[in-house]
Structure formats: structure tokens, C-alpha cells
Amino acid sequence: MFWVLLGVLCLRVPPHEFWPAAFVALSLxxxxxxxxxxxxxxxxxxxxxxxxxxxxxxxxxxYYSRMMAFNFSSGEPDGAKTLQVLSYNVHVFNAYTDKDGVEREASSEMIDWVATHPADVYCLQEFYSNRGSNTYNTVSRIGNRYDKFRYFSVSFVDRNKADIGIVIFTRYPIVDKGVIRFGESNHNRAIWADINVKGDTVRIYTAHLQSMSIKSQDIENTYSAIGDEASFKKEGRNLARRLKKGFIARGHQAEKLLEHINESPYPVIVCGDFNDIPTSYTYNQLARTLENAFVKAGTGVGATYNGPLPFLRIDNQFYSEGLRAIEFKTHYEMGLSDHFPISAKYVLEEE
Structure with a gap:
């Protein structure tokens, strides 16, 4: 009981003020x-x-409901104005693992899956587009081919002259847009777009916060070091150092994002790869102001990380008053990225 209470209290402590609290919250x-x-x-x-x-x-x-949801579909109200939103970290469509074209077929399958998904809005992180490639010219394959409006914020251009960043595609007109930078040299950022949904304006955010910077090999090295005290301590310190750095960075980023959200004159939907679990300062800051679509309309565990650590939900959709989530789905059928896509349907409520 004391452990639970301590973990809950630590959720409210900014990691940059007292970083050990983030590790206690992680254990909640x-x-x-x-x-x-x-x-x-x-x-x-x-x-x-x-x-x-x-x-x-x-x-x-x-706090239990953050980790596991129990909801039953209530159906779509007759005559309601709805908006379906897809959020997906596409992992640059695996373009960097496409050696000699061996991944091209799988990459093309992923791109086509996104392009033909019935969502009204796509929020894509780690987006990759190369105009010189038939396969990876994703702006054309997803946006132009299906007559979608878009806002693409490019974080950097790689040596193949491909653009990488985050993007919002929408079948509704974009009336305003902008970018939230988390530092001059930081590739992590958020973007927003005000879209006109049949006469109503909704502000859509998509964010990609600081990565955990932990690779599969790091986890495997830690597991394999069990039994070797010196090696285990070395690998453990390495993991702890990376976690600490990520906790602090994401705490700052979540606060900056929330400042912008609180100034929105319209209902908001906030999507993204937050790289933090539901028992974290980052998640807690957003959940204190916004509702979570998985909690309100999802079922099960809702894990979104497609990697060696099971049951991690690090991708989310949050939303404000003026909207109500009626459906939520984690798309386990699309397992070609290191994240699973998530989609939610919202009702735009009458004022």
C-alpha cells in the first residue's frame, strides 16, 4: 500500500527537479x-x-484503468458528427533496413496500409519521404494519390535527400498550422493543424517526444549479464543513465506541449509517440488536463510497442472537452514497424 502511494506521489514530481522520482513512478x-x-x-x-x-x-x-481498459462499444449516435484519427510511428517505413531492396515489398505494404486506412486524419511520426524513389515517395503515395491535405514538418534531410519528420494528413481542409520545437538541435517536436470538420474546427496535434534510446541489443546484453556481477552492474548503469536522460527531456517537452494545448481556442486531439508509459510524469501531465481515448473506449492492455519489452503502451491519443471517444483500436495486424498503429473515433459534441 505504501509502495502504491509513493508511486502515485512521484507521478507529480518533475524529473528535472528530482529524477529518482521517475524511477519510482516507473515501478508503479x-x-x-x-x-x-x-x-x-x-x-x-x-x-x-x-x-x-x-x-x-x-x-x-x-491508475489501474490506465494499464488495462474495460469498455464496450456504445455505437455511433444517429446523426452525430464524427472524426476518426489514426496515429502511427512508421519507423521511416523501414527504409534504412532496405538493403538491396529486400525490405521494399514489406515497406510498400506498410505504406499502402496507411494510405488506404479509412481514418479522416493520419498523424504519423518518424515519417520518411523520398521524391526520387517510387517506393518511398510517400507524400505522393499517401497524400496526393488520395487527395489529402497535409502538413509535413521536416526534422532533417538524410544523405539520400529524403525528408524525415512528422506529418498530419487529413481529408478536411487545414485552416491554420504550426510547429512546437523542443530545442534548436532536437529532432523531436510536435506539430498542430486546425482542420475544418464540416463547419467545426478541431485542433490536431501530433508529437514525437524524446526516445528512450534503448535498443533491443541493450536489453539482451543486460539479460545475458545476469550472473556476472561486474557486467550486470555495467549494463544496468548504462540503462539507468539512458532512462534518466529520457525522463528529464520528456518532462520538459510534455510541459511545453501542454502550455500550447491549454491556449487552444478549439477542442483538441493530441496524438503521438510519447515514449513513456501510463505511470510516468509525461503521461500524468497530459492526463490531468485531457481524457485518454484508450482508457475511455479501448479494451485490454493496448500495448503499442512492437519490441522485446511486452505490454508497453507508449503511443496515445488524448482529447479535450467538446469531443467524446466512442471507439479505440490497436492494430496488431500491422506489425511491420517497431510500433503498432492506433486509431480512435470521436464524436464532436454539441456546445
Whole structure:
């Protein structure tokens, strides 16, 4: 019970002010699971101690629901104005692993999947477009071919003259747009676009926050070092150092993003790869102001990271008053990136 309370308190501590709090908050899922096991144990024992874990679950249900959602589709209201939004870190459509064209067929499949998805708005991170390539000319294949409006913020241009950044595609007109930079030399950023949805304006954000900078090999090295104390300490310190750097950077970025969101004159939908789990300062800052589409309309665990660490939900869609999420889906059928796509449908509510 104390562990849960400490973890919840640490969610509110900015990592740049006291970074150890971020590691305590990271452990909160373990505390919540352990509390559930205590509930089962005391139930079997038929002890009055069962009241304690039950009380934690009741008071802390909002944190449990961040990790696992239980919702049933309520259906689309008759005559409602709706907006479907897809968010996806496309991992540069695997262009950098396309040695001698061996990945080209899979990349093309991913591009076509995105281009033909029925969403009204696409928010894509780590977007890659090369006008000199038939396969990777994605601005044309996704936007021009299907008559979509777009706002593409280029973070950098690689040696193949390909543009890389984040993009919003929409079948509704864009009436205003802008970029939120998280530092002059930082490729991470957010962009926003005000779109006219049949007479109503909705502001769409897509963000790509600081990466965890942890690769599959780093995790494998740590696992393989178990049993070798010196090696394990070395690998553990390396992971902790990278996590600390990411916690601090994302904390600053989330605060800057939220400042901009709070000034929006329109209802907002905030999509992106936040690179932080639901028990983090980054997520908590956004959740204090906005609703989360997975929590309100999703089911199950909703893991979005397609890598060696299971059950991680680091991609999200948040939304403000004036909107209501009625559907949410994690697209496990599209597993060609290191992230799974997520989509949600919203009702634009009457004022």
C-alpha cells in the first residue's frame, strides 16, 4: 500500500527537479499488480486484511484503468458528427533496413496500409519521404494519390535527400498550422493543424517526444549479464543513465506541449509517440488536463510497442472537452514497424 502511494506521489514530481522520482513512478505497475495478488491471497485466507488491497483498488482505480481498459462499444449516435484519427510511428517505413531492396515489398505494404486506412486524419511520426524513389515517395503515395491535405514538418534531410519528420494528413481542409520545437538541435517536436470538420474546427496535434534510446541489443546484453556481477552492474548503469536522460527531456517537452494545448481556442486531439508509459510524469501531465481515448473506449492492455519489452503502451491519443471517444483500436495486424498503429473515433459534441 505504501509502495502504491509513493508511486502515485512521484507521478507529480518533475524529473528535472528530482529524477529518482521517475524511477519510482516507473515501478508503479509492479506495485499495482502486487496489490492485486494480495487481494487474491487474503480472499483465499478469508482474512479481514482483504479490506486493505480492496481499498487501494477502489481509491486507485484510475491508475489501474490506465494499464488495462474495460469498455464496450456504445455505437455511433444517429446523426452525430464524427472524426476518426489514426496515429502511427512508421519507423521511416523501414527504409534504412532496405538493403538491396529486400525490405521494399514489406515497406510498400506498410505504406499502402496507411494510405488506404479509412481514418479522416493520419498523424504519423518518424515519417520518411523520398521524391526520387517510387517506393518511398510517400507524400505522393499517401497524400496526393488520395487527395489529402497535409502538413509535413521536416526534422532533417538524410544523405539520400529524403525528408524525415512528422506529418498530419487529413481529408478536411487545414485552416491554420504550426510547429512546437523542443530545442534548436532536437529532432523531436510536435506539430498542430486546425482542420475544418464540416463547419467545426478541431485542433490536431501530433508529437514525437524524446526516445528512450534503448535498443533491443541493450536489453539482451543486460539479460545475458545476469550472473556476472561486474557486467550486470555495467549494463544496468548504462540503462539507468539512458532512462534518466529520457525522463528529464520528456518532462520538459510534455510541459511545453501542454502550455500550447491549454491556449487552444478549439477542442483538441493530441496524438503521438510519447515514449513513456501510463505511470510516468509525461503521461500524468497530459492526463490531468485531457481524457485518454484508450482508457475511455479501448479494451485490454493496448500495448503499442512492437519490441522485446511486452505490454508497453507508449503511443496515445488524448482529447479535450467538446469531443467524446466512442471507439479505440490497436492494430496488431500491422506489425511491420517497431510500433503498432492506433486509431480512435470521436464524436464532436454539441456546445
Amino acid at each position: 505497475p509492479g506495485a499495482l499488480i502486487l496489490n492485486g495478488l494480495f487481494l487474491v491471497y487474503w480472499l483465499i485466507k478469508r482474512s479481514w486484511f482483504v479490506v486493505l488491497p480492496l481499498l487501494v483498488i477502489v481509491l486507485g482505480w484510475g
